[in-house]
Amino acid sequence: MELKYRPIGVVNSPFKRIKEIQIRKYTKVDGFDLIQGELEIFKEFEDGLKDTEGFSHLMVLFAFYKSKSYRLHIKPLLDKKLRGIFSTRSPHRPNPIGLTIVKVIERRRNILKVSGVDMIDGTPILDIKPYTLRDKKSSLELGWLKDKIE
Amino acid sequence: MELKYRPIGVVNSPFKRIKEIQIRKYTKVDGFDLIQGELEIFKEFEDGLKDTEGFSHLMVLFAFYKSKSYRLHIKPLLDKKLRGIFSTRSPHRPNPIGLTIVKVIERRRNILKVSGVDMIDGTPILDIKPYTLRDKKSSLELGWLKDKIE
Numbered sequence: 001m002e003l004k005y006r007p008i009g010v011v012n013s014p015f016k017r018i019k020e021i022q023i024r025k026y027t028k029v030d031g032f033d034l035i036q037g038e039l040e041i042f043k044e045f046e047d048g049l050k051d052t053e054g055f056s057h058l059m060v061l062f063a064f065y066k067s068k069s070y071r072l073h074i075k076p077l078l079d080k081k082l083r084g085i086f087s088t089r090s091p092h093r094p095n096p097i098g099l100t101i102v103k104v105i106e107r108r109r110n111i112l113k114v115s116g117v118d119m120i121d122g123t124p125i126l127d128i129k130p131y132t133l134r135d136k137k138s139s140l141e142l143g144w145l146k147d148k149i150e
Numbered sequence: 151m152e153l154k155y156r157p158i159g160v161v162n163s164p165f166k167r168i169k170e171i172q173i174r175k176y177t178k179v180d181g182f183d184l185i186q187g188e189l190e191i192f193k194e195f196e197d198g199l200k201d202t203e204g205f206s207h208l209m210v211l212f213a214f215y216k217s218k219s220y221r222l223h224i225k226p227l228l229d230k231k232l233r234g235i236f237s238t239r240s241p242h243r244p245n246p247i248g249l250t251i252v253k254v255i256e257r258r259r260n261i262l263k264v265s266g267v268d269m270i271d272g273t274p275i276l277d278i279k280p281y282t283l284r285d286k287k288s289s290l291e292l293g294w295l296k297d298k299i300e
Contacts, residue, residue: 001274003213005153005245029283041236045244048222050234054293058236061211061247063153072198084200086191086208086278094195095155095276097211099249101285124151126245128236132295133179135251136286143204145282 007124008048009041009110011062015120018066026118027078029149036105037117039125046110049128053107057131058114062098063124064091078148087143098123101131157274158198159191159260161212165270168216176268177228179299186255187267189275196260199278203257207281208264212248213274214241228298237293248273251281 014037015021026032039060041049052058070092073082085093102114112128142149164187165171176182189210191199202208220242223232235243252264262278292299 001157003155003157003274003276005155005247007151007153008244045222045236048235048244049237050223050232051237051294052234054291055237055295056289056291057287059249061245061249072195073200082200084202085198086195087199087201087205087280089279089282093277094158094198095211097155097247097277099209099211099279101287103287124153126153127243127247129239129249130237130293130295131287131290132239132292133290133299136288136290137207137251137253137281138286139206140281140283140286141204141206142282143280144201145205145280149283 005126007126008045009039009125011119011123011125012038012040013117013119013121018120021118021120022077032116032118034115035117036115039112039114039128041110043110049107049110052112052128053104055104055130057101057103059129059131060100060102060125061127062119063126064096064098065124067091067096070094079144083144097126155276158195159189159275161269161273161275162188162190163267163269163271168270171268171270172227182266182268184265185267186265189262189264189278191260193260199257199260202262202278203254205254205280207251207253209279209281210250210252210275211277212269213276214246214248215274217241217246220244229294233294247276
């Protein structure tokens, strides 16, 4: 079974290359909080953005479009051990789809200005969803990430 | 540009039909919290599940495989007004990809037993990611959903 999707827009980001993102200072919990960018949605889908500006946070699904292969065990940036790919947020996954929760600054027609951007410039956007109370979880256990994040 | 993905597994859910999910009692914030099910990952990808059981919560990306069309404005279950599709979690989206955060109960080889299931039985799974501190957001504004959720 093959599942086919197409971009609904593109991320305009200050990061032009992957290497600019994968550095130590961004591994903090709030590492990307101040990074601003735009979600530029194609005109064809602009009407679907109605009401998004009422939410403080949006979930962005996007294509890790530079990722060309994957391994099931990888060594994350923050760890020295091999971890299962599904216990990491590595872009090199069987289905290279990324997920980032951004903060809405404002919307101007088909463009959402947001902060919390950790995608590279030109990243194809697959979907935007509102972040709701259901997505805010408590009593988290963080597996191998515990003690590795500040 | 066309983006192609393939299922890495399937959801085993107590919900056999869409109608069983879209009912009032499930619209509460914790509506699905007690609903248990399985993420059955294909053997080919089993090794990628290593370490996932250390996390209390996982994000599941999946295909809304019963969704055959979309409209940019829709009337959500909880509202009487038309809303932009990207301000809702409706399955009828330009790219019918769903996102649910589940709680891990246990892993047995290629099967994760979880709670918080709101997918229907047979839903194709696209990806599993750990839910981390970055995904827990505060000071939420909930747009049109405000006052509509309990």
